[in-house]
Amino acid sequence: MGDAAPLALTPLPLPRALTRFEALMLGAAGRLDGFVLQRYIRRTAFAAPRDGAALGARLARAREFYRDPRFLDPGAFFLAPSPLRANVRRIGTPPDGDLLDVSYTTDFVPVFPEARADGIGQAARRPGIARWWRHRRAGHPAMLCIHGYAGGHLWLERLAFDARRFYRAGVDVLIYVLPYHGPRTPRGARRSGEPFFDIDLVTTNEAFAQAIYELRALLRYVRAAGTGPVGAFGMSLGGYTTALLASVEPELAFAVPMIPLTSLPDMMWAQGHGDERLTRAIEHGWSLAGLREFFAVHAPLVRTPLVAPERRLIIAALGDRICPPAHADALWRHWGEPRIHWYPGGHLAQFRRGVALREVRTLLRDTGLLARR
DSSP states (O other), rough: SSSSEEEEEEEOOOOOOOHHHHHHHHHHHHHHHHHHHHIITTTOOOOSSSOHHHHHHHHHHHHHHHTTGGGHHHHHHHHOOOEEEEEEEEEEEOOEEEEEEEEEEEOOOOSGGGGGHHHHHHHHHHHHEEEEEEESSOOOEEEEEEEOOOOOOOHHHHTTTTTTHHHTTTTTTEEEEEEEEEEGOOOTOSSSTTTGOOSTHHHHHHHHHHHHHHHHHHHHHHTTTTOEEEEEEEEEEHHHHHHHHHTOOOTTOOOEEEEEOOOHHHHHTGGGGOOOHHHHHOOOOOOOHHHHHHHHHGGGGSSSSOOGGBBBBEEEEOOSSSSSHHHHHHHHHHHHHHHEEESOSSSOTTHHHHHHHHHHHHHHHHTTTSOOO
């Protein structure tokens, strides 16, 4: 990734000619994304720091810490996890299996030493939660599902990931809740996920470190419980996390980022001065290159994927205005141009999403992870 300009946001060439109806859907989806982007995302207000000078000094120290080139090694910034301490509660009985709520704690410790004793360290000690559709017979492939920003509400994520259909197809489904989201949202936050992208950029780096630590621990936990190979499927922010996990965890069986964000700095810069985070960053002397350097410890576009090429799939929306197609295209090129599926919808209005989700099951069958029916 160069430092001269953000990822190009010009429309990409269409993978095929669209029907008139698809073109109408594409336009409507883009307008909806644009409305939400302008009305809600770009206008997100951040509380001004009580001591801006102190925050600036802290971020300067953090920048020096995170720029350590050793952190680009998968095992340096993202340490191998210790076993989960989990409590499992059965809440349902789907055919031939159980629906389980898994609450757990890990021994994750923030990587940046200063963050261990402050609010970031306190947040890291809060219990995590996941919901697991588990077949009673051992050996079924398992899929870690990672939701997007402001998500994490389990009833909604069940629908977003079509958990029941994947379960009926023979997949164990585990919906993971990201730090600061859903039931893990701290008191005082106005909405799910808000603290994940705090004005203190250290929070974001450590949230990704915590998420990867927990996902790797969950992967080991379900494997020890008798599942088959475990892969990951994430949307939006969860797509970014999936792509990152694919560059860290060698045991990950497959990786499917859907409508993925792939560069936080590029998204901030491309949105212009209407983005409160960008305004504050510039006020504190940050540049696009500086933000790229700060976030490089978890940037999927600077890491090599460990998942086999034939087990990678990217799903992207032609009309996406929140995570524009250029993000998916950049990841596709970085990943060596693996399978990619474009649907004629947007980030929120996912027209033809059923076809896209079918592509995930096709990937699992083509690679032998899921039996053909």
